[in-house]
Amino acid sequence: MPRTPGAELPEHPDWLWGPADPRPSYDVVIVGGGGHGLATAYYLAVNHGITNMAVLESGWLAGGNMARNTTIIRSNYLWDASAGLYEHALKLWEGLEEELDYPLLFSQRGVLNLAHSLQEVRDGVRRVGANRLNGIDAEWLDPQQVAEICPILNTSPDLRYPVMGATWQPRAGIAKHDHVAWGFARALDRMGVDLVQNCQVTGFDRVGDKIVGVRTTRGDIATGKVALAAAGHTSVLADELGLPLPLQSHPLQALVSELLEPVHPTVVMSNAVHVYVSQAHKGELVLGAGIDAYNSYGQRGSFHTIERELTAAVELFPMFARAHVLRTWAGVVDVTPDASAIMGLTPFEGLYINCGWGTGGFKATPGVGWCYAHTIAHDEPHELNAPFSLDRFTTGALVDEHGAAGVAH
Incomplete structure (x- = not known):
């Protein structure tokens, strides 16, 4: 039977919403x-x-x-139209937990977008300037400043893709999807x-x-x-x-590790080695990468994507080399031209x-x-x-x- 709108809530601590049959x-x-x-x-x-x-x-x-996503929240997009919409969303995120009276575990731990080449440095500095013009918090950091924010990140100049700097949005973060x-x-x-x-x-x-x-x-x-x-x-x-x-629909790969002690203080994203890494509230590492070029509605991972993703993660975070993958999955993302x-x-x-x-x-x-x-x-x-x-x-x-x-x- 359809649920009666406005009915009193049952006395059950786990109850969130009632079952509903469609009305005519x-x-x-x-x-x-x-x-x-x-x-x-x-x-x-x-x-x-x-x-x-x-x-x-x-x-x-x-x-x-x-x-099936990796829960990253940020608004540091380049173009005015994108920045306007995502910044509006971020401002709503900042009050949403109180508005819904529900623990969303919204954590503004910041996001680092790494640059590994001179072109990425130029692009990053340009994006920071565009963000500031749109009233978005954004900073350009040199490698030493990046290391201060995320000490476990490998910022050695001897890397195949050395960290040459990063954009930083302090208000960005994650939430529990x-x-x-x-x-x-x-x-x-x-x-x-x-x-x-x-x-x-x-x-x-x-x-x-x-x-x-x-x-x-x-x-x-x-x-x-x-x-x-x-x-x-x-x-x-x-x-x-x-x-x-x-539209084209593609699988987007993600995975999580076993539970670890809190060691990763922020969100790190890298385009050159193509991985993004954060640590969830319970302790698992959450890793994502780029979309699989193959068109599919499959909600599962692929081994070649997992291998590239883990290779990139270990290069940036050597201390994660012995972490065990707990599970993998994929979402179905719809992409426009x-x-x-x-x-x-x-x-x-x-x-x-x-x-x-x-x-x-x-x-x-x-x-x-x-x-x-x-x-x-x-x-x-x-x-x-x-x-x-x-x-x-x-x-x-x-x-x-x-x-x-x-x-x-």
């Missing part, structure tokens, strides 16, 4: 129960008063990319929003170019607004409408898209929710996501973050 109709249906879908629903409710809404998830809530999803889900449940799991969207009902409902494995649902937030599977859904999207997201309207009335985040989706979560909710509620983009419209691929007004944003993250 809603004002808004959000397709995708990951971080972006949940955050969008939250800000639709809080900022725009819309609660007659369902979030549909084909599997379990936040079981896709939200549970599962806790972020659970915090949003609990808040949504208390506001009467239906969170429907194991409900796959299989098609759309339309009258001409107007969307009037969705078809799902749990029945048809009528609605005037459908918001797609399905990451790598967004193009599959759009194909049902004959809407081509400039300019490595920036698509968020906004579509040629179909009542259909909205949010996709193409590639490797930067988690850090943008609250900012996406805020801007996407505005777009859905007002049928026009928020000023921060206006540059990320679908039509930029025909007008040529690209937001080209290829190489500008640094290593995959």
Whole structure:
């Protein structure tokens, strides 16, 4: 039976949200129960008063990319459009734990983006200047300053790729991805929003170019607004409408080590050797690298990627050479030609898209929710996501973050 909106919470300390069956109709249906879908629903409710809404998830809530990323949060992007959106997200992160009244384990431990060549030094100094013009905290550090912030990092000049400096964003950091999803889900449940799991969207009902409902494995649902937030599977859904999207889906490899004592004080990212390393709250090292060039929806790792990733990590952090890998996995990232997201309207009335985040989706979560909710509620983009419209691929007004944003993250 459907959960009764507004019902009293059971007296159970582990209870966060109740099971919900889909109702026949809603004002808004959000397709995708990951971080972006949940955050969008939250800000639709809080900022725009819309609660007659369902979030549909084909599997379990936040079981896709939200549970398969490396949790890095930063805003030090080069281009104005990217910096504006990610900085808005970071400011929301800084108050989100208190707002949701839930322990997100948001830790502003800073992020180092290493430079290993003269060209990377020039690019890093340029990015610091651009960040400061946009009001973002950013510094350029020499090798000695890098070593002071992260003493366990190998900054020897004898390395194959010596550390020649780094950009530094002190306000950046990490958060616990599962806790972020659970915090949003609990808040949504208390506001009467239906969170429907194991409900796959299989098609759309339309009258001409107007969307009037969705078809799902749990029945048809009528609605005037459908918001797609399905990451790598967004193009599959759009194909049902004959809407081509400039997306490619790739596995993004990550892994964690056994639990270790706290030794790694920050987040370190390197493009030249292509690895990024942080230490989670429990003690495991969290490592990520670039996307696998092979197009796939597989949520598993590949040995050649793991080997390169570990080689890079050990070169930068020799003390980790004896650490044991505990588990590996992959998320399915959706990548656009300019490595920036698509968020906004579509040629179909009542259909909205949010996709193409590639490797930067988690850090943008609250900012996406805020801007996407505005777009859905007002049928026009928020000023921060206006540059990320679908039509930029025909007008040529690209937001080209290829190489500008640094290593995959």
